[in-house]
Amino acid sequence: MSGVLEKGDGHQDDTLMIVMLWRIDAGDIEGALAIAEYALAHGLLMPAGHTRTTGCEIAEEMAAAAKLADQQRQPLELSLLAQTVTLTDEEDMPDVVRAELYKWVGFCQRDNGLPDAALDTLKRALRLFQGVGVKVEIKKLEKARNTALPKT
Known part of the structure; x- marks a missing residue:
């Protein structure tokens, strides 16, 4: 797969797109995001049988991975979720899909001691x-924020 990404000719590659999803499922989020970045930059489409846009598929699958990781008490790294948001922010998708991604970013921010950022994201x-x-x-x-504010 690294050869395809390095060559960078941007041709439609259904196998690459399936590998991206497999990597998410296998927990290789960094590898999946490398493919996602390439796919979005080159306008690659999801293969037949997948009805969502590439950006939507990435956001939805990453939110699902974040949920599963949280349930297993092994949350995803905030930087990986933030990268997902950056990659997919301009992509067309239903609000419910984007909301679910933001939900897990917010929960991760909360868990990483960033309550104000978490509140904004949620x-x-x-x-x-x-x-x-x-x-x-x-x-x-x-x-918690109101309790922490100094009394005047």
Whole structure:
């Protein structure tokens, strides 16, 4: 796969796209994101049988990987989720998919001691889709922030 990425001719490669998904499933997120960056830069499409756009597929699969990693108590690195957001931010996808990605970025920010960033990200997820499942966490973060504010 590295040869395909290094050659960089940008031709449609269904095998490469399937390998990207396999890498996400196998936990090789860095490898998957290298392919994702290449795929998006060259406008590669998902192979037959996949109905979503490449950007949407990447965002949705990464959110699912983040959820699974969190359930296994082995959360993904924040930098990898942030890279996913950067790669897919301009891509067309349903709000619910983008909201789910932001949800897991926000949870990861929270877990990495970035409560203000987490609050902003979770609020963005909620604006995109009211049913994303972040309302309780937003309330907790707001309460913690208000408790930490100096009394005047």
